[in-house]
Amino acid sequence: MSLEIRTLDESDVADWVRALHTGFHLAPSVTDEEVAARRVAFDLQRTRGAYDQGRCVATFRSMPRELTVPGGAFVPASAITNVSVTATHRRRDLASRLMAADLADARERGEAVAILVAAEYPIYGRFGFGPATWVADWEIDIPRAAVDHRYAGPTDGGRVDLVDVVEVRKVGPGLHERVRALTPGAISRDARWWEVATGERTFPSQPWTEPFFAVHRDAAGEVQGLLAYTTIDHPWPGKLPRVDATVRQLLAANPAAEQALWRFLLSLDWVTQLNTGHRAPDDVLPLLLGDPRAARTETLADFMWLRVLDVPAALSARTYGGAAGRLVLEVRDPAGLCGGRYLLETDAAGAAQCTPSSTESPELSLDVADLGCLYLGDESASRLAALGRVAEHRAGAVRMADALFRTARRPWCPEVF
Template identity: 70%
Template structure:
């Protein structure tokens, strides 16, 4: 790594400016920051969870984690280390800096009692070597509205609910509670802190993050409860041949009920002059295409891995979620070169899906790497498919079928947030 390189947590607020400049350099955001931005970020960055690599006093690599609650199948919220802001300056690559900071964070996370670590991978090949596996995927669509075969005369919900534009003050008041309801029913979702809402509603704006106020629309059920929220912006192109051509970009759409989800999508599809809707990142099995009279009008723009997960405490993580497939017992041998998740474990579930997991010395039914167990953990991957790829070893006939039935969930997990 080099004798002149010092990898450490930030020791003083003076470090934050240098650290931010290194982060902006690594992410190609430009080297100049305002004093205001440095001051704002210094207030929200937890220096005890923020690492930098310093070469002769200058920061050349960055790494940060945040405490988050991750929803797992069954609705439990698991403490997670949410890793972000990982960068290495182009002048200092291939020196083990990211690996050194990752190793320090994973050990610290386990000591803090965080059974898993999560991140959003900028590039697919990077994080598998650290024991992470893709645990959720996302899709985004471009909807050709004129071809969607939907009723453009939509006049609002027919279930007694209503759709209304909402001012920012209402979004700030009702949004956090609504999101917590959505998070609790969405495996893969994480909580949003106060700073997230400040940034998304324009309370906290810095020069490098320009903010344009979106339109906000809420769905209320018949009792008046806010069950859904959508934020969107519009872009008006020239009107070719005197025909309207307005594009809508969805910043977020969260719904605590299917009725709210349907109503908000139908509202967007009925907007006058709109010819294209960009959905932003959605669950890979989102209902949107099937809401259209012609699902082919929703063109898949991306379908890709999104949130990656790393198991640090296998018994705690596997005991936290619920399982399908009835009463079952499965013995797993987990391979982990870094040691955090290594061992042999007995997973037992009852008829209601409640589980317990503990170390065992009995022979394993399946051998799997920590990264591939992470792919299974939230229910997105199939053990049978991993076996076909020779990514797990079946020691008992039918064990992969058992694991598939246990881990899979009715809907695919989804993380709505970049972090």
Template identity: 65%
Template sequence: MTIDIRTVKESDLAEWVRALNTGFHRAPTSPPEEVAVRGSRLDLDRTRGAFDGDRCVATFRSMPRELTVPGGAVLPASAVTNVSVTSTHRRRGLASRMMAADLADAKARGDAVSILIAAEYPIYGRFGFGPATWVSEWSVDVPRAQLDRRYSGPEDGGRVDLAAQEEVRRLGPDLHDRFRAGVPGAINRPGYWWEMNTGQAQYPGDGWREPYWAFYRNPAGEVEGLAAWVVNDREWRGKLPHTELAVLGLTATTAAAEGALWRFLLSLDWIARLRTGFRPPDDVLPLLLGDPRAALVEANADFMWLRLLDVPVALSARTYAGGPASLVLEVRDEAGLAGGRFRLETAADGTAVCAPVTAAAPADADLSMDVGDLACLYLGDESASRLAALGRVTEHRAGAVAAATGLFRTPRRPWCPDVF
């Protein structure tokens, strides 16, 4: 029977959610409440399913997001999620067909990039995506961290206050918008993010646990940071606590706020181990400890992948280091969405203009690469020199790789704190 790939209708939602849960190894039977809550978040025009008769055997959807790029500009992005193929229908090109349709729609809408969180590394490179941000996770042995256990609060005149869920919904969105403005790779959070993460909107079986929340306020009383955590394994052995704290999120707009929130969490009574959750690989946390070796790296992996859809718009939006420069880039794109030859001109203040090379003003390429490798460079996480050493960037003019290395890199590594 022919597999029909189409955008879903209201009448397809229960079957689509069943297929999604099957693909992610969740309970295949979905109560009406779950279908209703999930369905309320979907843009049906951007939600696709593959149907074998009446049975959905693959799922795919995308959402509008805003992506911060180096320099603080925001780009319209298509965020891909809920990609699954039922095991009985693998290797039939279903995901490829849905991805091709979604990318074409995103380009037609004017989205400069598409982004996603890759469940497995090998999946998305064939579609022109490249890993643009990475994450690390630490497990801190608190007794070995050599911290002053008599800590009683920030020394800068600020304060840390526990917060109720309602207060987080009220103050959190503005804080996050200020935070993401300064973090390349960060994205906006829709209203339902705050509802879901504070327990206001849930559905059966989602496993939500009520977290603790705390704000950091500076000496003027302004909110500059927010942390969320749960406490696990409240076990005592040999009359000693072996309690674990798991950080669900920590965002801060200032170094003072970041340091104060980490110090607060590390000072809580009975906590023997703190798990940081996913953090930027160059997070300051280990160096806040008296003994950084107390922070054991539990994970260091790719996280948000990016696919360029409009190279001139994307490269013109971000800023660059290294002063005035000119590079001609040859970008290969088998899908035909973003390939071509482009001239990138950067100014002394870091701003840039990127435009296609035309027949009226021909130019030889200084560098050539696949569109997925340009995605790795785009937010500043990867090095053109390292990609050149791997044979993924080819230099056609002496010094071009060194110039690109200096231009694209950023002072801190980009970070996307959200799973989507």
């Protein structure tokens, strides 16, 4: 059977969206309105399909994004999404062919890394991706949380106010730009992201429910935090309140704003359960509770996976911990995109330069997928060495890698993309 892999023309979009819906177990047919709503997000040159006798049976799309790395620099990233293969066409290397074509293009465009959110853990390691950030979801039992319900607002001289979508569209993008510069693992948002998040752009297959929005302003009146949450009012057994609140997003540019927004949520009248949504795995929230055991972990799992495409560009962009150091890495890449030997040199301030090296002896060797695990600082080289996934060729090289790569707080990607 001959299966064609290619980028899309305008006439392919409706069939591609239908295949996407089929692969994601949505409605098997799509309306013109759904196609039009989704088309806005596509760069046809970055959108691919696999075709069997003219019918789309697999989908793949990528987007240009900036990824924040330790130290606050942004690196160009290819954000991969909408990967699906129709059930009738599995096990025919379609995902592999789509991925290979997109990664080669991304490397040619100068994107230093590729990133994605993995629906299933076993899929993407074979393409050179490793889990670079993790995510936690907590369910807070408010009656057991031992919080002060007399809370009357921030103690830093600021205030929390409920706002409408017009205000969110005005202040949200600028706040996010500040927050993402402080958050290794965060990615850039385009204008369309805010249109979807505020209901300006909707999809027929995903009915819009407007959340409550709140902002934190400091004593000078500057926005330092943004919150979006929804509520569900259940029947009240025995005339006791039972309302669930769910966080859609919570952004904070400093600890005072973060604590103020969490305390606002924890003090809402009638709310007995708070679902935090996706948070960093080392979020401060549980320790804000009088009884942290009231925060039940609902999810603790890998989230954003990362694949290095340009080792010198990626490793030179971030900053590193510890004292000045040097490390020679041997990177294995079966796909042939970035394998080789590289010298990483860092100064006392953490600034780095990474260059190819053909004369140095390797001190540490690893697969490109494991380099993806280490890159943002979440994984430990010592742990990977214990698993046999990192090989040490010079005594102390693993310890040096841990000192350089690890970060004080875990990286976090707030976006589903």
